Amino acid sequence: MNEDELVAVAEEEFKDLLGVRGNPEISRVRRWPRGIPQYHLGHQARIRKVQDIALEIPGLFVTGNYLSGPSVGACVTSASEAAQNISAYLRHRLNDTLACNVRVAS
Ligand SMILES: Cc1cc2nc3c(=O)[nH]c(=O)nc-3n(C[C@H](O)[C@H](O)[C@H](O)COP(=O)(O)OP(=O)(O)OC[C@H]3O[C@@H](n4cnc5c(N)ncnc54)[C@H](O)[C@@H]3O)c2cc1C
Numbered sequence: 001m002n003e004d005e006l007v008a009v010a011e012e013e014f015k016d017l018l019g020v021r022g023n024p025e026i027s028r029v030r031r032w033p034r035g036i037p038q039y040h041l042g043h044q045a046r047i048r049k050v051q052d053i054a055l056e057i058p059g060l061f062v063t064g065n066y067l068s069g070p071s072v073g074a075c076v077t078s079a080s081e082a083a084q085n086i087s088a089y090l091r092h093r094l095n096d097t098l099a100c101n102v103r104v105a106s
Contacts, residue, residue, distance in 0.1 A: 006029050036065065
């Protein structure tokens with residue numbers, strides 16, 4: 001979309017969502033080309049590699065919009081999974097430490 005089209009979309013949405021009337025005093029278009037990751041050919045293979053590496057390194061977990069989708073919903077799902085894996089990992093580590101302490105004490 002060119003700049004005029006982008007401004008027109010924004011104006012339309014402001015009218016629709018916020019009930020704004022009239023024309024804006026000022027409008028500027030700023031593009032953020034690296035704001036959201038662009039998935040290129042081979043993305044799935046790269047992600048599998050990253051996940052395989054993370055599996056080999058205890059305590060390393062990955063999440064973020066480059067993994068399984070840039071939408072907030074996909075990020076929340078990915079982050080929740082990572083949080084559960086981190087929690088399970090820490091519980092496991094804690095149990096190992098407690099078992100080790102019990103062995104040392106007895
Ligand atoms: C302009 C824009 C509009 C968008 N609109 C929508 C939309 O309408 N709907 C939608 O579903 N999605 C939208 N998205 C996409 C979505 O917001 C993002 O993809 C998502 O928020 C990314 O989540 P994330 O957890 O991967 O990264 P982020 O939300 O960027 O979180 C990363 C966090 O890590 C922190 N951080 C970075 N480096 C370090 C470091 N070295 N040490 C410690 N902390 C660090 C950052 O400060 C940040 O808090 C939009 C994105 C942009 C940029």
